[in-house]
Amino acid sequence: MSYTWPRARPDAQWIPAGPLAQFPDVAGDDGNLIQPRRCDAKSLPGCRILHVPKTDPSKAAEIAIPAGAATSPTEGQDLKDQVLVFRYRDRMHAVDHQCPHNAYPLSNGTAFDIEDFGVVLSAALTCPKHGWSFDIFTGQSDRGSYKLPVWEIQVRDAHGDPWSGSLRSGTLNGETVWVRRRQRIG
Numbered sequence: 001m002s003y004t005w006p007r008a009r010p011d012a013q014w015i016p017a018g019p020l021a022q023f024p025d026v027a028g029d030d031g032n033l034i035q036p037r038r039c040d041a042k043s044l045p046g047c048r049i050l051h052v053p054k055t056d057p058s059k060a061a062e063i064a065i066p067a068g069a070a071t072s073p074t075e076g077q078d079l080k081d082q083v084l085v086f087r088y089r090d091r092m093h094a095v096d097h098q099c100p101h102n103a104y105p106l107s108n109g110t111a112f113d114i115e116d117f118g119v120v121l122s123a124a125l126t127c128p129k130h131g132w133s134f135d136i137f138t139g140q141s142d143r144g145s146y147k148l149p150v151w152e153i154q155v156r157d158a159h160g161d162p163w164s165g166s167l168r169s170g171t172l173n174g175e176t177v178w179v180r181r182r183q184r185i186g
């Protein structure tokens with residue numbers, strides 16, 4: 001009897017999204033994701049945007065954000081296959097760049113805590129176009145059944161191994177951030 005090992009799906013490929021030290025935490029203010037913040041003694045955009053073709057992720061490329069930009073460079077463009085990567089409250093997140101309601105760039109959105117009577121339950125991103133919000137862990141919208149695709153994210157140490165450190169400690173040593181589309185089971 002012979003077995004054929006299933007070929008890895010192209011979307012199973014991890015894509016580098018940049019050095020961990022270059023993601024400022026966007027939780028410290030009420031600004032949108034993209035606006036620049038102080039990080040590592042520099043002024044850096046609060047997020048990174050990558051175009052990751054679904055059929056061939058090896059052709060992934062970062063979308064340049066002009067220095068000091070306060071709004072998305074992709075407004076009015078086709079946002080398909082773009083992922084938005086950012087750090088919020090010492091955790092890394094990756095979601096589709098395109099708002100699932102009406103294809104607006106969520107890099108113009110603002111992250112916030114979902115709270116109930118002062119207890120933080122989760123975190124979300126508000127799209128400024130019509131004010132809808134999406135949980136950045138589950139993608140669930142606060143309106144109807146719309147869902148924002150959430151990507152898998154991994155932080156690796158300088159040797160390329162999964163990193164188990166804490167962003168809260170503030171000690172970084174060459175870690176990098178990697179993303180891929182969430183894998184379907186089966």
Ligand code: FES
Pocket residue numbers: 099100101102103104127128129130131132
């Ligand atoms: S386009 Fe995002 S809420 Fe409408």
